[in-house]
Structure formats: structure tokens, C-alpha cells
Amino acid sequence: MEYLNTYLDNIKTKNLAQANSIKNTAETIGKEYLSKFDFCSHKMGLLFGNVQSGKTGQVFGVVCKAVELGFQFFILLTTDNVALQKQTYERTERDLEQQNGFVVCSEEDEQKFRSHGVKPVIIVLKKNSKILKEWTNKLKNIDDLKGNPLFIIDDEADAASLNTKVNKNEISTINKYLREIKDLSTSSIYLQMTGTPQSLLLQSEISGWKPMFTYYFKPGKEYLGGDFFFKEKTPNFVRFIDDERDGESIAYKVIIRHLVVSAQLFLSGAKVSNCLVHPSSRQDIHQQVRREFEKALSKVTFNHNEKDFVEDLKKEYDSISPNKSQKADFVDIKEKVFEMLENHNYKIVVLNSSSSDEPEECKKGCNFVIGGNSLGRGVTFDKLNTFYYTRSSKTPQADTMWQQSRIFGYDRDAGLVSLFIPENLYNLFVQINDTNDAIIKQVEEGRQPSISYAGNLRPTRMTVLDKSLLNILVGGSNYFPANPINNTYDQIT
Structure with a gap:
């Protein structure tokens, strides 16, 4: 057979x-x-x-x-x-x-x-x-x-x-x-x-x-990965939040963006629209962020007829340019957002080990998903276009950060995505992506990959690496090979 x-x-x-x-x-x-x-x-x-x-x-x-x-x-x-x-x-x-x-x-x-x-x-x-x-x-x-x-x-x-x-x-x-x-x-x-x-x-x-x-193996054409999201020249859909100190204020901006994107998706026939919020591994932080989103959503729901809110919607509407559907008229977007707010057609879902919420709740409707470690490997979210990522660590690990961002996939729309993130975290992701590209290139060329990161960024958790056999090169130091391959000035230059 x-x-x-x-x-x-x-x-x-x-x-x-x-x-x-x-x-x-x-x-x-x-x-x-x-x-x-x-x-x-x-x-x-x-x-x-x-x-x-x-x-x-x-x-x-x-x-x-x-x-x-x-x-x-x-x-x-x-x-x-x-x-x-x-x-x-x-x-x-x-x-x-x-x-x-x-x-x-x-x-x-x-x-x-x-x-x-x-x-x-x-x-x-x-x-x-x-x-x-x-x-x-x-x-x-x-x-x-x-x-x-x-x-x-x-x-x-x-x-x-x-x-x-x-x-x-x-x-x-x-x-x-x-x-x-x-x-x-x-x-x-x-x-x-x-x-x-x-x-x-x-x-x-x-x-x-x-x-x-x-x-x-290379991904397909529709895939949005590291080379799309993390570039040295920051894309327009990335929004640095370093100057923001009020969590509720950031939540408001994320909510406005996601409501507009959700309205566009629903008007084009989609059944689900997800926003992912990854603030920390700590569950108390998840609850704090949930309260910030609840307060911001309550104010938005109560004040959605006010002029300032409509202007904020229009500003976000002007910034989207969907690739996978025809852009709806602003009047239709506004009416859809109003309908969602008036009927409370949205959910806040917290995913962690102590939460009673389930990933299945993110299969339909407009969702704001908050979590930490539970958002890692194997967990997928359809129509995920809005990201709010602030998780940090004293000794960040490249593979863990890459897996837990959940930002990559095939059903993202390049004209609808947005990423709210501190600038230093974004730069870490840029560095991880550059190294990932280097690993792929070395594998495709049939070479044994070498892996290097700057600063305190580690490639992975050290508990699985035999430290007695690991050769670690520290930046800022000079290293001289005992048996150099190139031994003439012409070859070196």
C-alpha cells in the first residue's frame, strides 16, 4: 500500500x-x-x-x-x-x-x-x-x-x-x-x-x-513568523508601551484595537477573534490584569456613544488594512462594535493552573485571553491578531520566550495584527529571531549549528545542558584559537 x-x-x-x-x-x-x-x-x-x-x-x-x-x-x-x-x-x-x-x-x-x-x-x-x-x-x-x-x-x-x-x-x-x-x-x-x-x-x-x-522544513506562504514580526526596523503594527504607567489605560488601547479588528473579522464571516495578553507567569498578576481589563471594558461599554470613544475607534479603523478580506465601511464597523458592547458579546478568559476557564472558550466570539505558562507549547488560538506582551525575566531563555509568545501562525492577517510591548522586550525578540535564522541557515548548509546570544539572554534552561562539556564564550573578551585555520594575512582579509 x-x-x-x-x-x-x-x-x-x-x-x-x-x-x-x-x-x-x-x-x-x-x-x-x-x-x-x-x-x-x-x-x-x-x-x-x-x-x-x-x-x-x-x-x-x-x-x-x-x-x-x-x-x-x-x-x-x-x-x-x-x-x-x-x-x-x-x-x-x-x-x-x-x-x-x-x-x-x-x-x-x-x-x-x-x-x-x-x-x-x-x-x-x-x-x-x-x-x-x-x-x-x-x-x-x-x-x-x-x-x-x-x-x-x-x-x-x-x-x-x-x-x-x-x-x-x-x-x-x-x-x-x-x-x-x-x-x-x-x-x-x-x-x-x-x-x-x-x-x-x-x-x-x-x-x-x-x-x-x-x-x-520551511513554512507555507500564509505563515507569519519571526521575520514578519521582529525586525531591526520596527514595523508600524508594533506599539511600544514604555511610557505608559497606568495598566487600565493600556488595557483601554488594547481593547479599542481588538474591538475594531473583531468587528472587521465578524463582518467578513469569521466566527472568532482572539486577543492574547501575556503579562507574567504569576497568577496574582493575571488577576490584576483581568481587573484592569474588566474596568476598561465597563467604561467602554458605558461610554461607547461618546465622541471621544468614536474618535478612538476611527483612529484604529484608519490603521487597519486587512489582507484576507475587503475592508468594511467605518459605519458598519462602528455599528458592529456598538452591538458587541451593548450585548456584552465578549469574554475575558484566564488560562492558568488554578483557573476554571478552558481553551475551548476561545473557539468563538470576541475574547481577551490572559495567562502565562499555560499559553505555551501546543496551545493554539484561531484568528489571533492582537497581542499584549510584557512578561520579563532576569535571565530570559530564548526558546521559552519564543514558544510562549504564541504570536506566529497561518491564520493571522498581516493587515490586522498589532503588538503592544516594551521596547527592550521587543529588541530581545529581534535578537532571538536573528539567531533562529542563523541556526536555520547553518542546518540548511549541513553545518553543525553554533548558537550565541548577547547579554544575559540564554539559549535554553541550563538544567538540561552538561556544564562540564559546554563551551561558553563570553562577550567582551578576546579568544585566540590554538590551531587557527587561516594563517596568512591574505586569507584573513
């Missing part, structure tokens, strides 16, 4: 360019790495693309190609999030079982895994210590796995999989179980996936988690 072509045929009807991209990724990895696999060793690889640029579709293509090249047993690992695991399972079941003849198992489907027959089988598991321990024991007692290769796909492989106790000469729990699962088979391919590969590329070879091959 031609698993890859069957999978691609279903995608071509929706997005031909995406199908071609997936085919190129699957065929290249298949030819360069999978077809050369010796079926008696354990190989670690890395598939990375931009954040929220369609990694799942790409890796499904690789899985289909792997089946054609002799692999039958697959494990797909997700981050430790119940909703995300369920979402990933349902998508895997739809794309690979219903449309392509796979047997897809969730965490409770041991019997289904055992009775898969001759069909390729894939288990979708959370990276949760209890779940991994249970499946480690289950897989030990499944005879079919013995003597056969195992193909493991680790989504967000830099998030929880690495050994966080490497500098204590110990092994962290998740990493321990992943090692055991990998070693259950006589051979395996472990494919890491992420949009922020810094911690993976900085692993030592002796750790066993450094990728032996790396493949980068």
Missing part, C-alpha cells in the same frame, strides 16, 4: 502547497536517513520548523514513508496535557486510521495495540511519568515488538524529554522512562520535533540525546 500518497491525496484537496511540502520532507528524510537505517542500532534525529507552522502534518508524512520502508510500530509523544493528548489522538485517528489504514491507540488501548494484525500501529501518549511507566511495562510483555524496530516521534522534544539532572549525575524521571522505552526494541529511530531546537542542538554526544541528523 502507498501510505504516503494516500495521505497526501487527502491533503491536496485542501492545500496543494502544503501537500507538496510534506511530500518533500517525507521523501528527503526517507531517502537520506530511513532507507539507510541498518535495523540494528538506535538513531536520534531532529525535524524542526517554525513555531505553529504545521509540524504534525509533516511528521505524519514521515510516518507514512517509514511504513513503506519497513517500520510498523510507532509511538507519538505529546506534552503532559490531557486536552492536547486528546486533540493529538483524535487528529492521528482521523488522518492515519480513518483515511490510511493505521491502527491508532490512545493511552487505554493496550488490547487494541496487541490485536493490530499486519497493520502499522501508533500509540499516542503523554509525557507523564505514570503513563510512561505503565506503557514501559506493557511494551515489555508484547512479543510482537521483540526483534522489530520502534519508531518514536517526540513532539516538543525539548520541553520535558531531556535529562534535567544531568549536572547531578542522575537521570530525571521522564528521561529515564523514555530511555527504557527506546531500549525495549533491538533498534529504533527517535525523531525529535520542535520549533525551538536550542537545547537539543546543545546536547553532548555522550548524552544520547543529540540529534545525529537534522532536517528543517
Whole structure:
């Protein structure tokens, strides 16, 4: 059976360019790495693309190609999030079982895994210590796995999989179980996936988690990523808020902008419009910001007929230039905003570990989403065009900042986006984007990436890097190689 072509045929009807991209990724990895696999060793690889640029579709293509090249047993690992695991399972079941003849198992489907027959089988598991321990024991007692290769796909492989106790000469729990699962088979391919590969590329070879091959896939044309948002010449949609001291005043400006954008989207047929507010990892700050938005929304709702409010709406209206729909008349925008305010057709949603709000509440209507760590990996928001980001740290980490911004994606409208942010934070993102571009260029050229950041910006959390083997170069110092490659003045110049 031609698993890859069957999978691609279903995608071509929706997005031909995406199908071609997936085919190129699957065929290249298949030819360069999978077809050369010796079926008696354990190989670690890395598939990375931009954040929220369609990694799942790409890796499904690789899985289909792997089946054609002799692999039958697959494990797909997700981050430790119940909703995300369920979402990933349902998508895997739809794309690979219903449309392509796979047997897809969730965490409770041991019997289904055992009775898969001759069909390729894939288990979708959370990276949760209890779940991994249970499946480690289950897989030990499944005879079919013995003597056969195992193909493991680790989504967000830099998030929880690495050994966080490497500098204590110990092994962290998740990493321990992943090692055991990998070693259950006589051979395996472990494919890491992420949009922020810094911690993976900085692993030592002796750790066993450094990728032996790396493949980068480019995003599609509709994707808005780092090169769009973070430039040395600041784009017009970026609004620095350094001079603002009143949180309620900033909230008012964010609200006006988002109401206009939402009205434009709803008038063009959209069902949802999201604004993301990321002030801090602290939950007390989330509640403080919520109160600021509640007060500002109450005043806007009460005073929406006043002249000043209408003038503020007109100013924002003049600044938008939608690319994906025809710009509505201001009269229609104003009427839609008034309707939303008078009927209270908007929500403030707080997403953190103690909140009762759920991401599902952001699937329709006009929403102001406030949160911190819960806004990170795997969480997606449709029609997200308004961003208010102020989270700061004494020792910021490039990969964490990039993942938690949630700013990138395909359904953003370049003529509607806006970013409210302090200037120093924006400059940090510019630096991260420049380094990301450098990493991509080095990978595409087949070179071992070198990663460098200025100031106190770290590439990743230091707990997963072996400090005894890490070579750190500090800015402001002179370094002289013991064996320079260039030894003449002409070569140097």
C-alpha cells in the first residue's frame, strides 16, 4: 500500500502547497536517513520548523514513508496535557486510521495495540511519568515488538524529554522512562520535533540525546513568523508601551484595537477573534490584569456613544488594512462594535493552573485571553491578531520566550495584527529571531549549528545542558584559537 500518497491525496484537496511540502520532507528524510537505517542500532534525529507552522502534518508524512520502508510500530509523544493528548489522538485517528489504514491507540488501548494484525500501529501518549511507566511495562510483555524496530516521534522534544539532572549525575524521571522505552526494541529511530531546537542542538554526544541528523522544513506562504514580526526596523503594527504607567489605560488601547479588528473579522464571516495578553507567569498578576481589563471594558461599554470613544475607534479603523478580506465601511464597523458592547458579546478568559476557564472558550466570539505558562507549547488560538506582551525575566531563555509568545501562525492577517510591548522586550525578540535564522541557515548548509546570544539572554534552561562539556564564550573578551585555520594575512582579509 502507498501510505504516503494516500495521505497526501487527502491533503491536496485542501492545500496543494502544503501537500507538496510534506511530500518533500517525507521523501528527503526517507531517502537520506530511513532507507539507510541498518535495523540494528538506535538513531536520534531532529525535524524542526517554525513555531505553529504545521509540524504534525509533516511528521505524519514521515510516518507514512517509514511504513513503506519497513517500520510498523510507532509511538507519538505529546506534552503532559490531557486536552492536547486528546486533540493529538483524535487528529492521528482521523488522518492515519480513518483515511490510511493505521491502527491508532490512545493511552487505554493496550488490547487494541496487541490485536493490530499486519497493520502499522501508533500509540499516542503523554509525557507523564505514570503513563510512561505503565506503557514501559506493557511494551515489555508484547512479543510482537521483540526483534522489530520502534519508531518514536517526540513532539516538543525539548520541553520535558531531556535529562534535567544531568549536572547531578542522575537521570530525571521522564528521561529515564523514555530511555527504557527506546531500549525495549533491538533498534529504533527517535525523531525529535520542535520549533525551538536550542537545547537539543546543545546536547553532548555522550548524552544520547543529540540529534545525529537534522532536517528543517520551511513554512507555507500564509505563515507569519519571526521575520514578519521582529525586525531591526520596527514595523508600524508594533506599539511600544514604555511610557505608559497606568495598566487600565493600556488595557483601554488594547481593547479599542481588538474591538475594531473583531468587528472587521465578524463582518467578513469569521466566527472568532482572539486577543492574547501575556503579562507574567504569576497568577496574582493575571488577576490584576483581568481587573484592569474588566474596568476598561465597563467604561467602554458605558461610554461607547461618546465622541471621544468614536474618535478612538476611527483612529484604529484608519490603521487597519486587512489582507484576507475587503475592508468594511467605518459605519458598519462602528455599528458592529456598538452591538458587541451593548450585548456584552465578549469574554475575558484566564488560562492558568488554578483557573476554571478552558481553551475551548476561545473557539468563538470576541475574547481577551490572559495567562502565562499555560499559553505555551501546543496551545493554539484561531484568528489571533492582537497581542499584549510584557512578561520579563532576569535571565530570559530564548526558546521559552519564543514558544510562549504564541504570536506566529497561518491564520493571522498581516493587515490586522498589532503588538503592544516594551521596547527592550521587543529588541530581545529581534535578537532571538536573528539567531533562529542563523541556526536555520547553518542546518540548511549541513553545518553543525553554533548558537550565541548577547547579554544575559540564554539559549535554553541550563538544567538540561552538561556544564562540564559546554563551551561558553563570553562577550567582551578576546579568544585566540590554538590551531587557527587561516594563517596568512591574505586569507584573513
